[in-house]
Amino acid sequence: MKWLSLSLALAVPTQAALRFGCSTLTIQRLDPLVEPGAAPSAHLHQIVGGNAFNASMDPAQGDLGDKGTCTTCTFSEDFSNYWTAVMFFKHTNGSYKRVPIMQNTALPNGINGGMTIYYTQQDFSSNGNTKITAFKPGFRMTVGTPTAESKFGPGLKFVCLNDKGTRFPELDDFPTQRCPGGIMTVHHFPACWDGKNLDSPDHQSHMYNTVKDAFQNSGPCPASHPVRVPQVAYETLWDTTQFNSMWPSDGSNPFVLSYGDNKGYGTHADYVFGWKGDSLQRAMDSSCMFNACENGNPLLSQGVQQMNACSVSKTVTEDIDSWLPEMPGMSGM
Numbered sequence: 001m002k003w004l005s006l007s008l009a010l011a012v013p014t015q016a017a018l019r020f021g022c023s024t025l026t027i028q029r030l031d032p033l034v035e036p037g038a039a040p041s042a043h044l045h046q047i048v049g050g051n052a053f054n055a056s057m058d059p060a061q062g063d064l065g066d067k068g069t070c071t072t073c074t075f076s077e078d079f080s081n082y083w084t085a086v087m088f089f090k091h092t093n094g095s096y097k098r099v100p101i102m103q104n105t106a107l108p109n110g111i112n113g114g115m116t117i118y119y120t121q122q123d124f125s126s127n128g129n130t131k132i133t134a135f136k137p138g139f140r141m142t143v144g145t146p147t148a149e150s151k152f153g154p155g156l157k158f159v160c161l162n163d164k165g166t167r168f169p170e171l172d173d174f175p176t177q178r179c180p181g182g183i184m185t186v187h188h189f190p191a192c193w194d195g196k197n198l199d200s201p202d203h204q205s206h207m208y209n210t211v212k213d214a215f216q217n218s219g220p221c222p223a224s225h226p227v228r229v230p231q232v233a234y235e236t237l238w239d240t241t242q243f244n245s246m247w248p249s250d251g252s253n254p255f256v257l258s259y260g261d262n263k264g265y266g267t268h269a270d271y272v273f274g275w276k277g278d279s280l281q282r283a284m285d286s287s288c289m290f291n292a293c294e295n296g297n298p299l300l301s302q303g304v305q306q307m308n309a310c311s312v313s314k315t316v317t318e319d320i321d322s323w324l325p326e327m328p329g330m331s332g333m
Helices: 005-010 238-244 277-284 304-309
Strands: 016-024 022-030 045-049 081-085 087-090 095-098 115-120 141-143 157-158 183-190 231-238 255-257 269-272
Touching: 081 115, 087 238, 087 269, 115 141, 115 277
Parallel strands: none
Antiparallel strands: 016 115, 022 045, 045 081, 081 269, 087 095, 087 255, 115 231, 141 269, 157 183, 183 231
């Protein structure tokens, strides 16, 4: 679906969709879904959202919507956490440098890195006349797997940016040439839930994927997973341009994700629900679109200064910003 149709979508009164920014909460080796309690976890993640984030995130400890005291997201009622693997540049001398994160051009100026988060219904032009049920307290899921050695599934993409507004073509792996505007990673989550389990051992089986690429669902939910939930998606923009002059002379891709993947097939993302009260359900039941949902219509929102001020303390103390002989946790690579 071409992004040119967004202007048409804005005129559709029955559509409800959220698109908002979340500044960076922390960048460290923590992964409370896959490696709960591990500090450090195996590889480095970028985390955004509410400040109740910690190494364990045991759902028995209570609802994130009640525990958080601040959030890095535009909507001040959203204490969810969203995280992805970090991107590194590998120099020809074998050293690594973390690639900084850029603000999406569609978001207010001044956001500290972070991600763009979406909660859409069927697509950008129709809610499909289907009731969208908000996630429940304690809900969590992942998409993708870092062990994948080929294309894992729909909705996990890379985009070689001409500028921050570039959205196509979507690629299954890393771009093979210098990108004038950086690289965007895209993570679309499944949108059908079994209606029973807030999680599953693999953090995926309680969900079913009807997602096509570029924010489109392919059909109704199956009987095994009958409940339509919002389609969550992340966009992360990486400022790879500062490394363009260091591109290897043989033309090989110099970028690698923090778990050691230089192809991109293992790109993955994690989500823990933490909207306060019924705020997400109210948004899905409304007809608001993107920033029209702010300022109490129907969601409370906050400014960039408040978003950037929210943070959590470092649990894992290690150098992640210098030129490094190896990526954090990747000894011997």
